[in-house]
Amino acid sequence: MVNNMSHVMSITDQDLVKEEPILLMSPRNPVPTETIFLSNIDQAVTFPVETVFFYEAPPNMASTVGIAGKVRKAVEEVLLVPYYFMAGRLNFSDETKRLELVCNNAGALFVSAKSRFCLMDLGNLSYPNPSFHHFVLRPGIYKSLAETAVFTIQASVNVVWFLNLLINLSMKNFCSNHVWSNQTNHIVTRFECGGFALGFTTNHAILDGKSASEMFHNLASICRGEGLKTNHINNDRTCLKARTPPQIHFPHTEYVKLARTSSLVSSFTSQKRPSPSPHVFSDKYTHKLFSFTPQMLKFLKQKAMIKCSTFEAILAHIWRARTRAVLGHDRDQDQDQDSTVLFAVDIRDMISPPLPSSFIGNAVITGYAQAKARDLVDGPLSYGVEMVREGRERVTSEYIRSVIDWLEVYKGTPATCGCAFYVSAWWKLGFGEVDLGFGRAKHAGPILSGNDEFVLLLDGGDCDEGGKGLGINVWIGLEKEKMERFLQCVFDM
Secondary structure (H helix, E strand, O other), X not given: OEEEHHHOOOOOHHHEEEOOOOEEEOOOOOOOOEEEEOOHHHHXXXXXEEEEEEEOOOOOOOOOOOHHHHHHHHHXXXXXXXXXXXHXXXXXXXXXXXXXXXXXXXXXXEEEEEEOOOHHHHOOOOOOOHHHHHHXXXXXXXXXXXXXXXXXXXXXXXXXXXXXXXEXXXXXXXXXXXXXXXXXXXXXXXXXXXXXXEEEEEEOOOOOHHXXXXXXXXXXXXXXXXXXXXXXXXXXXXXXXXXXOOOOOOOOOOEEOHHHOOOOOOOOOOOOOOOOOOOOOOOOEEEEEEEEOHHHHHHHHHHOOOOOOHHHHHHHHHHHHHHHHHOOOOOOOHHHOEEEEEEEEEOOOOOOOOOOOOEOOOOEEEEEEEEEHHHHHHOOHHHHHHHHHHHHHOOOHHHHHHHHHHHHHHOOEEOOOOOEXXXXXXXXOOHHHOOOOOOOOOEEEEOOOOOOOEEEEEEOOOEOOXXXXXXXXXXXXXXXHHHHHHHHHHOOO
16 A cells, blocks of 8 residues: 555644743752763764654543643653653763763753644554654754753754754643753643644664663653663663774775765755754655555565565565666666665674663664665565675674774764665564553654655554554655656565
């Protein structure tokens, strides 16, 4: 099934009204000021990630009227123990020429909002809607990172959007609460129907997807009255420091050197918009959502003719289809080019020694699969699967250390430029299982990205008896002519 942007409802500033002024929330028991080292992996992904959660009114008609106050109290508890660093600020050190996290108790912001809609008015929530950014609190443009005023995140102009950690919580048509700070923003909006939405924006430099999901579950546990699920968090990232001297043993074409980013615009390098969630979509591109049912995923794995995971099968299939659309139409020139797909690889258990289970921060590096467009397009699906598997198996402990050392020398970012694109498997993060006491989310996912170098794999909405999603929704943006070709390829199964 294919959906496009013409089927989504547009929300404006008039549709959501902030009910209370933005509140600055500092930890109740301030900790001594400290500076936390951010690893080279953290430094490579300094952009805000915006997530929205939608909840229906509970079947037992339990009241959600007090949800804003409950979330606000829970946020204070999360900030105190053990997430005190979420009330800090990002800072660029002139001495080390590195980004660092200053835990200075500057606090988080919280705001309430009302919506004139019922939850059902929003239509199909699983379809990413660009106007859902109204459910998150965005910081704006600020001048100095070190500044702690409520309305400044303090970044130099060229890193402003990258240096914010926001957590936004939204609910519809009654009370809503927004919490935002230099590090963290929260918006809660309650709907007239009793449903509500929670919007979160976290800076990727502070938390990767798994760490963010753990924090969301902690927040939900507090709201349920069960306290923190996590008793200890290890925020010491020095275990991921570069070696002295750096030892680069691999080429690492999956990253691009920082010196080149001034001429290359991507979700990791653009400095003048919140990435990967820009406000405005270019008319040059069209965006669609493709739904893959459990049956379709099973068929893909069978078509691969070799034993493989769901991720390997769908990644290889999308890679082939996109390559056909972008490079496969010109038999004389484009098909001799390399086609590259990038993806995240969790290194927690791969690096030696393994990271502690309590580690929080970025524990993912960029993996990649690369092939000649001609070989990928003309070959069977199994060829793409093998290339993806080879890319995952390439990531050994020594490879990880080499990546960290490469980033120490070149200060690079994932190479989402040229013919390369990044596939992000959001469906694996378990955001939809976050339960504040009113049941699991009706939908949880990122705020829409307008960047064509990003493909998102989202929860398809189909659930098993345990409430876990089975299908996968694929969100992709391409130039209009290329999208037409992609449509002809993606369902050629």
